[in-house]
Amino acid sequence: MALRSVVSRKTLAPALRHYRSLTTFTLPDLPYDYGALEPAISGEIMRLHHQKHHQTYVTNYNKALEQLDAAVSKGDAKGVVQLQSALKFNGGGHVNHSIFWQNLKPVSEGGGEPPHGALGWAIDKDFGSLEALVKKINSEGAALQGSGWVWLALDKEQKILKVETTPNQDPLVTKGVSLVPLLGVDVWEHAYYLQYKNVRPDYLTNIWKVINWKYASEVYEKESA
Amino acid sequence: MALLRSIAISSNKTITLAPSARALTTTTLPPLPYSYDALEPVISGEIMMLHHQKHHQTYVTNYNSALELLHTAMDKGDVSAVVGLQSAVKFNGGGHINHSIFWKNLRPVNAGGGEPPHKKLGWQIDTDFGSFNALISKMNAEGAALQGSGWVWLAFDKELKRLKVETTANQDPLVTKGATLVPLLGIDVWEHAYYLQYKNVKLEYLKNIWKVINWEYAGEVYEKEAQ
Numbered sequence: 001m002a003l004r005s006v007v008s009r010k011t012l013a014p015a016l017r018h019y020r021s022l023t024t025f026t027l028p029d030l031p032y033d034y035g036a037l038e039p040a041i042s043g044e045i046m047r048l049h050h051q052k053h054h055q056t057y058v059t060n061y062n063k064a065l066e067q068l069d070a071a072v073s074k075g076d077a078k079g080v081v082q083l084q085s086a087l088k089f090n091g092g093g094h095v096n097h098s099i100f101w102q103n104l105k106p107v108s109e110g111g112g113e114p115p116h117g118a119l120g121w122a123i124d125k126d127f128g129s130l131e132a133l134v135k136k137i138n139s140e141g142a143a144l145q146g147s148g149w150v151w152l153a154l155d156k157e158q159k160i161l162k163v164e165t166t167p168n169q170d171p172l173v174t175k176g177v178s179l180v181p182l183l184g185v186d187v188w189e190h191a192y193y194l195q196y197k198n199v200r201p202d203y204l205t206n207i208w209k210v211i212n213w214k215y216a217s218e219v220y221e222k223e224s225a
Numbered sequence: 226m227a228l229l230r231s232i233a234i235s236s237n238k239t240i241t242l243a244p245s246a247r248a249l250t251t252t253t254l255p256p257l258p259y260s261y262d263a264l265e266p267v268i269s270g271e272i273m274m275l276h277h278q279k280h281h282q283t284y285v286t287n288y289n290s291a292l293e294l295l296h297t298a299m300d301k302g303d304v305s306a307v308v309g310l311q312s313a314v315k316f317n318g319g320g321h322i323n324h325s326i327f328w329k330n331l332r333p334v335n336a337g338g339g340e341p342p343h344k345k346l347g348w349q350i351d352t353d354f355g356s357f358n359a360l361i362s363k364m365n366a367e368g369a370a371l372q373g374s375g376w377v378w379l380a381f382d383k384e385l386k387r388l389k390v391e392t393t394a395n396q397d398p399l400v401t402k403g404a405t406l407v408p409l410l411g412i413d414v415w416e417h418a419y420y421l422q423y424k425n426v427k428l429e430y431l432k433n434i435w436k437v438i439n440w441e442y443a444g445e446v447y448e449k450e451a452q
Binding site for chain 2: 048052053056085089145146147148167168169188189190193194197198
């Protein structure tokens, strides 16, 4: 790909400028119908969450990427730095929601079935039991102040599972570079309000009925190999 | 109740007052100055009911719990616990403060809601923002751009004697942005403030809320603080 040697404070002469292509993003399809997670999560919520919220993160991330590309090309350091907030928020929103859609699965397709195999044992080892893990995630999710996510993470370095939270759209990696997301639960109000109103704990209690432990296990086995 | 506390300068000395000498004042949910549906069609009665009876009440309840735990920790001289409680105190106390201001910032149309500010506040707005419309645009833009949960404020800076638009995250009160800032108007941009009615379209909520903003209250606070 592009090779760039940068001499401090000097910009490359036109002959040395390399042309980079910009990869933009599109909204990933939902692997199931909007109504397929009912009654745990309503079809109305799923549709708005995917078509409006996630789409907006994608749109705004692409916009920020284009502006970043322009700023980088011009050597506009101030512009580059100023764009970081929009990149983090919208890029994070895209990353997080892309994981989230895979973390959910209709009951008819195995949603809610507890983890088996390696991940099941790791949960027992690190939390005592699946129930203890669920309780911890629910408690941390309920206590999160404002908007954010609660995660089941694998720490690749320490080879241990952890429960983490991140504010707003910060991806899990902001809590530690060795953390891999196995499951993320969106606790922004838009994720539940139309159905559960202010009662976030009820949303958290119910979402386990549609959690896709198979996906979490696949990621776990791949990352802990 | 007046508390007299003299603290010795020597860092290793602690002074213990008898628990009965310290008072704890808890807080209660202030009543709404209008009925839940009085702000329709700008803000639905369902939202106002949940917002007041559930969200604000929860901040009050949890603030009182945190205060009681704080009171006990202070009795015992448990520094770790006192520090550990500050997050709950800030979040729930801030939630109570912010929403208490918010209910006063809103007014039914038939009681004057939406009528633009006149007199001193009106002139100050023109001075500091160019025009009333420019202020609205700015507040809407900042509110729309706020990442996550928070508030957008019209603030009066008592020291610089000028108006400012500020935002705060989560339930941080305005004063966390500057000790000299006085809140004239606060707009809640947490999703619970608008989602049932406006869904993801926060900007529509912001554009519409001006129809029920209580500029009279903002004017009173401004004139009192600007003396």
